[in-house]
Amino acid sequence: MSTRRHVLVGGGVAAAATATHLRKHGFDGEIVLVGDEPQPPYERPPLSKDFLLGTTEFEEFQVRPPAWYDEQSVDLRVGIRVTAIDVPGRSVTLSTGERLGYDGLVLATGVRPRRLPGFDGDRVHYLRTAADSQRLRAQLAESERVVVIGAGFIGCEVAAAAVGLGKQVTIFDPAPTPLARVLGATIGSVMTGIHRSRGVQIRAGEYISELRHTGDGMLLTSNLGHRVECDLVVVGIGCEPNVELAAEAGLATDGGIVVDEYGRTSAPDIYAAGDVAAQYHPVYGRTIRVEHHDNALRQGANVALNLTGSAEPFAEAHWFWSDQYEHSLQSVGRPADLEDLVIRGSLEDHDFSAFSLVDGRIQAVISLNRPRDVLEVRRMLFAPHEVTAEQLRDESVPLKRLIPRSPWATARA
Amino acid sequence: MSSAITGQWQEAMHLDDLWEGEMEGVEIDGKKVLLVNIDGEVRAYKNRCPHQAWALDEGDFDGQTITCVRHMWTFDALSGKGTNPDNCELITYPCRVEEDGTILVDVR
Ligand SMILES: Cc1cc2nc3c(=O)[nH]c(=O)nc-3n(C[C@H](O)[C@H](O)[C@H](O)COP(=O)(O)OP(=O)(O)OC[C@H]3O[C@@H](n4cnc5c(N)ncnc54)[C@H](O)[C@@H]3O)c2cc1C
Ligand code: FES
Numbered sequence: 001m002s003t004r005r006h007v008l009v010g011g012g013v014a015a016a017a018t019a020t021h022l023r024k025h026g027f028d029g030e031i032v033l034v035g036d037e038p039q040p041p042y043e044r045p046p047l048s049k050d051f052l053l054g055t056t057e058f059e060e061f062q063v064r065p066p067a068w069y070d071e072q073s074v075d076l077r078v079g080i081r082v083t084a085i086d087v088p089g090r091s092v093t094l095s096t097g098e099r100l101g102y103d104g105l106v107l108a109t110g111v112r113p114r115r116l117p118g119f120d121g122d123r124v125h126y127l128r129t130a131a132d133s134q135r136l137r138a139q140l141a142e143s144e145r146v147v148v149i150g151a152g153f154i155g156c157e158v159a160a161a162a163v164g165l166g167k168q169v170t171i172f173d174p175a176p177t178p179l180a181r182v183l184g185a186t187i188g189s190v191m192t193g194i195h196r197s198r199g200v201q202i203r204a205g206e207y208i209s210e211l212r213h214t215g216d217g218m219l220l221t222s223n224l225g226h227r228v229e230c231d232l233v234v235v236g237i238g239c240e241p242n243v244e245l246a247a248e249a250g251l252a253t254d255g256g257i258v259v260d261e262y263g264r265t266s267a268p269d270i271y272a273a274g275d276v277a278a279q280y281h282p283v284y285g286r287t288i289r290v291e292h293h294d295n296a297l298r299q300g301a302n303v304a305l306n307l308t309g310s311a312e313p314f315a316e317a318h319w320f321w322s323d324q325y326e327h328s329l330q331s332v333g334r335p336a337d338l339e340d341l342v343i344r345g346s347l348e349d350h351d352f353s354a355f356s357l358v359d360g361r362i363q364a365v366i367s368l369n370r371p372r373d374v375l376e377v378r379r380m381l382f383a384p385h386e387v388t389a390e391q392l393r394d395e396s397v398p399l400k401r402l403i404p405r406s407p408w409a410t411a412r413a
Numbered sequence: 414m415s416s417a418i419t420g421q422w423q424e425a426m427h428l429d430d431l432w433e434g435e436m437e438g439v440e441i442d443g444k445k446v447l448l449v450n451i452d453g454e455v456r457a458y459k460n461r462c463p464h465q466a467w468a469l470d471e472g473d474f475d476g477q478t479i480t481c482v483r484h485m486w487t488f489d490a491l492s493g494k495g496t497n498p499d500n501c502e503l504i505t506y507p508c509r510v511e512e513d514g515t516i517l518v519d520v521r
Contacts, residue, residue, distance in 0.1 A: 020499075049467075063498075064500065065500075068500075077433070321484055328483060371471075372471070372472075372473070372482050374482070375472075375473050375480060375482050379471060
């Protein structure tokens with residue numbers, strides 16, 4: 001009898017979580033983790049924050065110390081790509097030419113930054129990997145004028161870090177309000193205010209249409225004809241899922257590798273998890289792809305459960321954070337309408353939670369410097385509850401009290 | 414991680430003020446300490462998350478698990494061990510409860 005082998009493709013947190021949880025659930029066959037980056041799995045959030053600032057070192061955000069993989073008999077192949085999947089033959093081909101048979105295959109290939117055609121070169125940065133962040137960190141040290149293209153989370157976090165390093169920062173974004181696409185105009189404006197108060201120039205409704213390298217920097221031209229000189233450009237305009245490997249093998253993809261609530265792709269014994277997975281969510285009744293750390297961890301862990309024989313649908317609430325300056329921005333759930341939010345607390349004081357409320361049910365909360373509210377909402381989001389906008393606004397009533405945790409708790413309250 | 418007992422016990426709180434299922438941040442000798450009462454068992458930890466040093470008393474305790482609200486890391490309140498992620502640990506201070514209910518902590 002041969003031992004079973006699970007192959008995990010992609011060296012991010014999702015694949016690492018699958019490996020961890022396969023062992024936790026008692027899988028004692030072979031685990032091969034193949035990642036094309038040179039390092040063992042690590043967490044990406046610090047790459048646009050503390051790591052850029054130089055206040056944390058790489059070792060501190062590795063998912064596991066390198067010795068762990070040996071201890072757990074996880075065959076870690078770093079710096080190696082999976083180049084093809086043979087679905088009927090149940091094997092993958094590696095960039096080394098080796099073929100590996102699998103009993104279960106997990107695709108956790110993540111996403112890559114979307115590139116702006118013509119925006120390349122020594123002093124143009126895209127940020128996804130530790131190597132990207134190291135390169136940016138080194139160049140920031142010798143730059144003064146930084147331009148960020150795209151006011152998404154990564155752009156805003158890099159801007160905050162660059163300001164923290166004493167740089168002069170300008171953000172361009174074609175939208176009228178930065179971050180409005182993800183946070184709505186109200187909270188987008190609050191975040192814009194925070195960046196402006198730190199000295200960041202925000203050029204909303206304006207984008208860079210041309211980049212020219214000059215002797216000692218770059219000359220950018222905006223769609224409005226404005227010219228800006230700078231030493232360094234960071235492009236943060238979103239990501240594209242790494243679906244090619246799956247698509248070429250004939251797996252269903254649709255803006256991500258399509259999986260059901262158990263993480264199963266359209267091919268037998270092949271799963272997908274993390275940023276690359278477009279997963280059917282049983283609570284929402286539709287397929288959703290999210291690019292958040294916590295989701296990648298949980299989906300990775302969930303796939304391990306399903307690979308070890310206990311079918312468990314993935315029905316978790318989506319939660320994320322973004323740390324900018326000293327501010328903690330967090331959200332849980334999926335807002336129904338970002339322009340229709342109930343505010344608890346004070347926008348001016350940067351101390352609030354904004355609720356998306358539909359028919360007495362909370363759909364989501366976005367909080368600035370109120371992580372506790374997010375925790376409370378996360379607990380009850382998918383549980384029965386009924387609240388009014390007035391109750392949410394009234395700070396004299398603790399959220400916990402509004403939200404019956406169990407029938408027993410209601411009876412007692 | 415535990416620091417050694419130096420025998421320098423200091424009064425931290427009274428058990429009457431720390432109910433079962435509650436945690437409280439206190440300062441002892443200039444050190445921020447988190448006291449937790451788990452079904453009558455009292456523990457003392459450094460009041461700093463091992464992740465990014467956030468104050469744990471701003472977080473949540475559900476009777477069993479301590480959650481740091483900054484990035485939602487969770488810890489088993491009895492052992493101080495990380496549960497998610499599981500490769501971290503709170504810093505423990507020696508702690509005992511006197512017969513009269515005084516909670517003593519050794520932060521040296
Ligand atoms: C700068 C930055 C800051 C972030 N900050 C936050 C934050 O504050 N909060 C938050 O919630 N989320 C944040 N995120 C998002 C979070 O990091 C991602 O959601 C998470 O990394 C997804 O993990 P994953 O394992 O799915 O994919 P990834 O981490 O992308 O890992 C996939 C890996 O697979 C490799 N790979 C791809 N194809 C192959 C192949 N064929 N063979 C072998 N290897 C392959 C890739 O190179 C990569 O190493 C941030 C992301 C970035 C880039
Ligand atoms: S600081 Fe506690 S979880 Fe990050």
